[in-house]
Amino acid sequence: MGPDNKLLERWHDAQIVLFGGSAGSFKILFRIIKDLPEKLGKTVILIIHRKKNFFSEIEKLFAENSRMYMREIEDKDILKTNTMYIAPANYHTLIEDGGYFSLDVSEPVWYSKPSIDVTFESAAEVYGNKCAAILLSGANQDGAGGMLKLRESGALTIAQEPADAEMPEMPRSAINLGAADYILTQDEIFKLLLS
């Protein structure tokens, strides 16, 4: 079954797309960064849990394989269209009112830094219904609270179908919290992204 019209419409309206991924999300994320077109017409932000001292590897691999221009976020970077940003390891990434990022080294949230919650909540505050968020496989509850804030502020929120995720805990937490507008399988997510 393909994505319904309402979903398609909301996806096309979204200007900022946020992806949250943790354990078991690498494969799907890799496919996403490979498949998204160079000129998507949106700003893409990836928040991925990972170990702090190996940060250059995942960024390098993604940057070499993405069609969209990709950049690891630096302090006060301005959010630009057709750019894919990746939240740096060992920092939280926040979004400021003026349309730029700021970083933060404070305590981990759900044992995670970057925390998906922190960026999702910040995006909800500043961009609200201009956002679309997709929460992928993961083994903890990070992202659920932030996705609820996004949903409450009118953003499009999608959780990966837990049965279809390598680690179901993260999308399931979001679903249980009532944070997901849609629950989609990997294939359905790809159909939407490439629609």
Place this chain on the structure above:
Amino acid sequence: MDTAQGIISNAQVQELIDIVRKVHGFDFSGYTKASLKRRLTRIMLLNKFEFYDLKHVLINDVDFFQGFLEEITVNVTEMFRDPSFYKAVNTQVVPYLSTYQHVKIWSAGCSTGEEVYSMAILLNEAGLGKKSFIYGTDINTEVLREARKGIYSLRNIKSYAENYQYTGLKGSITDHFTILYDAASIHNELKQNTLFSVHNLISDTVFNEFQMISCRNVFIYFETFLQERILDLFYKSLCPLGYLCLGSKETIRSDSFKSKFKVINQKENIYQKVGT
């Protein structure tokens, strides 16, 4: 949920900034708002405060402010955070420092001292221990008290062991500490070449001349205009050809300062002062 945002409005944040400036003399107006808001929300949740409760204690309870200041500024730090940075200092800055009879270093925004002692260990291993002196400053008297002690939990020190390995320094991090039960105390020879004191980057001025200034993961909390004001303070505090080290995600963007600081290491944001 400890990350709740949105229970305090932008106007209320501004109101608190004004109160703190008028009543306590600390100016947070140049701080990035998203982070400030998050910290304020956290303080309200920890204390079970409504906005008006917080406003009330900030105006009427003098003792509350010290704890507030500690919570509002982020004091999370590690020893040898970003090992590749320390590696770069060792190969690109230490040779310059070693040409001096006396080496003075300023660690600005030093929090509980982990970076100061990391630098002290690095310089000592490079043979500069006897002739170098590190000043650690922060706006927070409470964290400086901790820094002066130089005593950390053994568990924390062990969690920095991996960072240490990646720096390429010999031995292990615990070699630099005296360990008693679960406390790790930095060796005296490393501690004696350090001084910790209060300095506010926003309101205080030049207090010495340095061969190297390290200010890492402080600028991330400041708006660009404030960063530039502090860059000017650093420029004036450096000796000719002195080095400035920023956090690995903090770059000098302003054109006027790009011409005053030469990039030595782009990835680690190590700069050298040019001109006088």
